[in-house]
Amino acid sequence: MFGTGLLKGLGVTLKHALDTFEDDRESVPDRYKGSLELGNNRRIIQQPIDQEGLLTIQYPEEKRLLPERFRYIPMLIWDSEKHEDRCTACGICAKVCPPQCIWIVRDSDENGKPVTRCSEFYIDAAVCMSCSFCVEFCPFDAIKMNHDYELAVYDRNPQLVYDMEELTVPLEYYAALWPTQYEEEQARRKEEEEQKRKQEEEKAAKAAARAAAKSAAAADESATAAKPKRSAAELQALAKERAAQRQAQAADGGSSDDDAATAKRARMEELKRKAQERARQRKLDAGE
Numbered sequence: 258m259f260g261t262g263l264l265k266g267l268g269v270t271l272k273h274a275l276d277t278f279e280d281d282r283e284s285v286p287d288r289y290k291g292s293l294e295l296g297n298n299r300r301i302i303q304q305p306i307d308q309e310g311l312l313t314i315q316y317p318e319e320k321r322l323l324p325e326r327f328r329y330i331p332m333l334i335w336d337s338e339k340h341e342d343r344c345t346a347c348g349i350c351a352k353v354c355p356p357q358c359i360w361i362v363r364d365s366d367e368n369g370k371p372v373t374r375c376s377e378f379y380i381d382a383a384v385c386m387s388c389s390f391c392v393e394f395c396p397f398d399a400i401k402m403n404h405d406y407e408l409a410v411y412d413r414n415p416q417l418v419y420d421m422e423e424l425t426v427p428l429e430y431y432a433a434l435w436p437t438q439y440e441e442e443q444a445r446r447k448e449e450e451e452q453k454r455k456q457e458e459e460k461a462a463k464a465a466a467r468a469a470a471k472s473a474a475a476a477d478e479s480a481t482a483a484k485p486k487r488s489a490a491e492l493q494a495l496a497k498e499r500a501a502q503r504q505a506q507a508a509d510g511g512s513s514d515d516d517a518a519t520a521k522r523a524r525m526e527e528l529k530r531k532a533q534e535r536a537r538q539r540k541l542d543a544g545e
């Protein structure tokens with residue numbers, strides 16, 4: 258029927274109005290339960306998805322509690338534990354940024370040699386499209402997405418071009434904004450550090466074993482080298498002694514050879530005699 262949809266819509270609006278009226282009669286309306294009071298009628302509301310009644314948030318006094326994965330403009334992390342910027346000026350984020358809104362200048366030491374830190378880091382927030390590619394590709398967890406979306410200014414340039422100072426936040430700020438992700442990263446980092454420590458220990462143990470083997474070999478070598486050399490007279494005497502030993506052995510060996518040959522000849526004679534004896538016996542047996 259013509260106008261049914263309109264009547265249904267008005268019915269929904271009326272229901273919400275009545276729910277809100279009902280809710281407002283309570284000392285703390287449902288929509289403010291669990292919200293964070295900031296003073297001066299300002300509060301952050303954790304609006305449940307199944308909330309009945311008023312769904313409008315009175316921005317800017319009231320703001321919704323943002324989900325952890327909300328992202329707006331990147332921020333750089335200052336590691337408060339190590340007291341240093343996590344960024345190493347590798348430039349990967351600048352390379353992968355689709356609209357190319359990151360600009361990095363690598364720092365150098367007093368000799369002009371490039372070092373692993375930035376001297377300048379800019380992001381043009383007017384161009385950034387909050388894609389989070391820079392965060393995904395950063396190998397050092399040095400860049401994360403900020404939740405701060407109130408960035409209105411009168412002039413885009415240079416006010417929306419953020420420098421390193423404006424972009425840098427302490428690690429604790431990131432931990433409060435992204436608690437789940439922060440915990441996961443900390444667990445992963447701990448595991449990696451543990452693995453690295455084990456590898457280094459194994460490496461050190463192997464190096465120590467190699468060094469011990471090397472020093473043992475060196476000690477053997479020096480012991481051999483330390484053996485006193487024989488004098489020429491001693492060597493001559495030793496040679497004479499060995500020659501005498503050889504002669505004696507040769508003499509012994511000769512006499513024993515002669516004895517063996519004599520014994521063999523005697524045995525052959527004996528066998529020959531026995532064979533003749535047997536032949537004569539056979540002739541006698543045959544009556545010849």
Ligand code: SF4
Nearest residue numbers: 344345347348350395
């Ligand atoms: S933020 Fe990450 S990816 Fe970008 S330069 Fe620094 S370390 Fe490299």
Ligand code: SF4
Nearest residue numbers: 354385386388389391
């Ligand atoms: S969020 Fe996307 S567009 Fe913005 S700086 Fe990072 S890579 Fe570039």
